[in-house]
Structures are given as structure tokens and as C-alpha cells.
Amino acid sequence: MRTALVIGTGLIGTSIALALSSRGVRVHLEDSDDDSLRTAAALGAGTEEPVAAPVDLAVVAVPPASIAESVAAAQRRGVARGYVDVGSVKGGPGRELAARGGDLGSYLGTHPMAGRERSGPLAATPDLFEGRPWVIATTPAVDTELLNLTLELVALCRAVPVVMDADSHDRAVALVSHAPQLLSSLVAARLETAEESAVRLCGQGIRDVTRIAASDPAMWIDILAANPGPVADVLSEVAADLEETVRSLRALQAADEAKRADGAAGIEELLRRGAAGRQRVPGKHGAAPTAYETVAVPISDRPGELARIFADAGRAGVNIEDVRIEHATAQQSGLVQLMVEPSAAPALAAALREQGWSIRR
Known part of the structure; x- marks a missing residue:
């Protein structure tokens, strides 16, 4: 070309x-x-x-x-x-x-x-x-x-x-892209009128779930208008799961012990299915998901700190497979989570301690 x-x-x-x-x-x-x-x-x-x-x-x-x-x-x-x-x-x-x-x-x-x-x-x-x-x-x-x-x-x-083929693609992206966009927006919409005291408690979990809700609405209207049927099918199944989840949660409030047990079983089954589905999401470079171990390091929010911790990990001969940062609310600090192969975690933790880093495992 x-x-x-x-x-x-x-x-x-x-x-x-x-x-x-x-x-x-x-x-x-x-x-x-x-x-x-x-x-x-x-x-x-x-x-x-x-x-x-x-x-x-x-x-x-x-x-x-x-x-x-x-x-x-x-x-x-x-x-x-x-x-x-x-x-x-x-x-x-x-x-x-x-x-x-x-x-x-x-x-x-x-x-x-x-x-x-x-x-x-x-x-x-x-x-x-x-x-x-x-x-x-x-x-x-x-x-x-x-x-x-x-x-x-x-x-x-x-x-x-x-x-x-084209139609298989459209059903697939409805499941892995288009419906998740709407679900992220549905969760984020709950925050629009939430009390400030609640919003200030937002942590990494809510940031992860609502990240894509910041996308351009006009762009997504164009996309969803071109694939409404498959997206509606996915959301219909989610709605059925939501109804069952609500029923299970209400049962947990019941005075009857058997009903509470039934409610707990329903929630446990949903969480089990969710964990099993998450395990099917491809890992690094499209390979099968890998269970990494996390070495967590408190870090200050100032220039050069991330570069320094990555350099120290490199000198230890450890490859960082993935990284996440949890930012502390109203503080100039955070927690860097370094994901590595389980066998490499002890060596990385020891090497970082030698360089003066505090480690949380």
C-alpha cells in the first residue's frame, strides 16, 4: 500500500x-x-x-x-x-x-x-x-x-x-461494547443528583465502572441507532437478572430465615456467574487471563515518582505486567498497584523496600 x-x-x-x-x-x-x-x-x-x-x-x-x-x-x-x-x-x-x-x-x-x-x-x-x-x-x-x-x-x-460475518459482529459488539456503555451511563446517572457527601466517597470501583460514561453522547446515539435490536436483547437479559437480584436483596430483609437464605443464594449465584464471566475476558496481549499478584506501594503525587518506582522495579529485573493507581480523596497521594507474576512478587517487594518504598501486600 x-x-x-x-x-x-x-x-x-x-x-x-x-x-x-x-x-x-x-x-x-x-x-x-x-x-x-x-x-x-x-x-x-x-x-x-x-x-x-x-x-x-x-x-x-x-x-x-x-x-x-x-x-x-x-x-x-x-x-x-x-x-x-x-x-x-x-x-x-x-x-x-x-x-x-x-x-x-x-x-x-x-x-x-x-x-x-x-x-x-x-x-x-x-x-x-x-x-x-x-x-x-x-x-x-x-x-x-x-x-x-x-x-x-x-x-x-x-x-x-x-x-x-457482519451480523455476528453486531451481536458481539452489542454484548461487549454497546450495552456496557449504556450500563456505565446508568450507574453514572445515579451520581448526578446524589448528595455531595456520597459522591466524596467515590473510590476506584466506581471510577472503573463509570469511566466510559464520559464518552461523547452524540457519537453513541449514532452507534446505538445503528444497532438497537441486539443491544436491546442484551439489556433485556440484564433487566431479568436485575429483577431477580432485587428480589434476592428484598429477601435478605425478611424475618423468615428460609427467605433470607434464599436471597443469599440468589446473590451468591449472580456473583459466581459474574466471576466466571470475568475469567473469560482475554488477558494481556489477548492471552488467557493470568492471576497476577499485586504489590501495592503508597506514592506521593509529585513529578518523577512514577518514573522512579518503575526504574527501581526495572533494576530488580521484574516485568510489570499491569498497573493501577488509586488516588486518595482530597490528598496529594495515592496507591500504585503493580501487577506481576506471582513468583516475582517477593523479589519486587524486597527490592522496593531496599530503595525506601513502603510496601502493602
Whole structure:
């Protein structure tokens, strides 16, 4: 791939353009929003110059409701040898493109499973997709050359290709992405009118659950409007679980011992199912989940402290597999949780103590 056209310079489009440009591909940029286009170009994502001759691949990075129209328009212009979209919904846009008379042989629906709470070109980064799944919703009509170009696109963005049919993809993202967004927002919405005394008690758990609730509402309206059925199916199942959970919690308040025992059993079963489901979430680099041991270190909130603790861990020859920071409320301090292989935890704790760190295990 020597040349590409990226249509849409939001977070995903600009991140793709940055990744391609950094690997020597000449990228042309298009966007109906002139400010977004100029910003992406200024970041080094590509050039605003119009496409003079067909590029190798056109990447359509627009909201799901606009994908079919944008792909069809680009095909009519003949701006590329092949066309892919990177929207978060696949079934509807493909069917709409077919209804519009688009060329399904030169079009392929894809979806990089990456994003951030922030949107727009300023949130873009060339390593956004590194190590992340990138769904390719291939069909029998797709030209082999286009499939190869798409695989090259995924490789240049350092993502991991995953082949699925469009409708299976839409059901999958409803479960692992779209419904969780709404559930996060539902929990966060409870905080809007909560008493300040309650909000001040927020800890890492509520921060984790509500992190994605900070996402752009307009963007999510576009996504959910394109995949409402599968999302509603997931939420319907969650609603049934919620009803049963409420029943179990009410039973825990009963005077009758048997009812309390029944309520406790219901809650225990839900927690068991939740733990079993969490164990299926892929771990580091997509591998099977690993049970790491945590070495917790109190740390002050000042420049250089994180760098120092990572350097001390490096000198001990211990690889940090993951890290979390719990920030203390109303204090300039926090707790750094260093996740390591269980066999490495004693050595790391000892090495950090030698460097003057306080350890909590």
C-alpha cells in the first residue's frame, strides 16, 4: 500500500491516518468539517490535497448512519481501488450499500476494536490499534485484492485481524461494547443528583465502572441507532437478572430465615456467574487471563515518582505486567498497584523496600 484516502478525521480516522503516514503511506484526508480536517493535517496525519488519481485504499471513518452514503459516493468518484469502512456496526451499512447499488466487490466492512473516552482528531494517536482486535466482515463477493489490502491496513496499524460475518459482529459488539456503555451511563446517572457527601466517597470501583460514561453522547446515539435490536436483547437479559437480584436483596430483609437464605443464594449465584464471566475476558496481549499478584506501594503525587518506582522495579529485573493507581480523596497521594507474576512478587517487594518504598501486600 503506497497511497490511501481517509474520509472522516475524527478519533478513529485520524489515528488510522497517523499510523499509515508514520509507516510511509501517502495519506489524503477528507472531511466535511474543515476545522477537523485542518487539525488532522496539522498533526501530520496526511495532506488536504485532493486525490488526483485513484489511491490504493479508501478508509471511510464516518458515523454508522453515513457509511453507506459515503462509500457509495466515493465509489462513484472512483477515488480508490478498494473501499473499507471502520464503523462500529456492520450489518446495516452493508445492506444499505447494496440497496443503493454500490459495488460490494470493492467494499469491505471492518471494525477496529479500539477507542477512547475523548473524540476528535486531537485525541488521536498512531498506536491506538496496537495489539487490538480488528474485525473484518468479509463476504463471498469481496475481491481478493481488497482483502489483501485490508489485511495490510490492519498490519500497518499493528492490530490483530479477526474474521466474522457482519451480523455476528453486531451481536458481539452489542454484548461487549454497546450495552456496557449504556450500563456505565446508568450507574453514572445515579451520581448526578446524589448528595455531595456520597459522591466524596467515590473510590476506584466506581471510577472503573463509570469511566466510559464520559464518552461523547452524540457519537453513541449514532452507534446505538445503528444497532438497537441486539443491544436491546442484551439489556433485556440484564433487566431479568436485575429483577431477580432485587428480589434476592428484598429477601435478605425478611424475618423468615428460609427467605433470607434464599436471597443469599440468589446473590451468591449472580456473583459466581459474574466471576466466571470475568475469567473469560482475554488477558494481556489477548492471552488467557493470568492471576497476577499485586504489590501495592503508597506514592506521593509529585513529578518523577512514577518514573522512579518503575526504574527501581526495572533494576530488580521484574516485568510489570499491569498497573493501577488509586488516588486518595482530597490528598496529594495515592496507591500504585503493580501487577506481576506471582513468583516475582517477593523479589519486587524486597527490592522496593531496599530503595525506601513502603510496601502493602
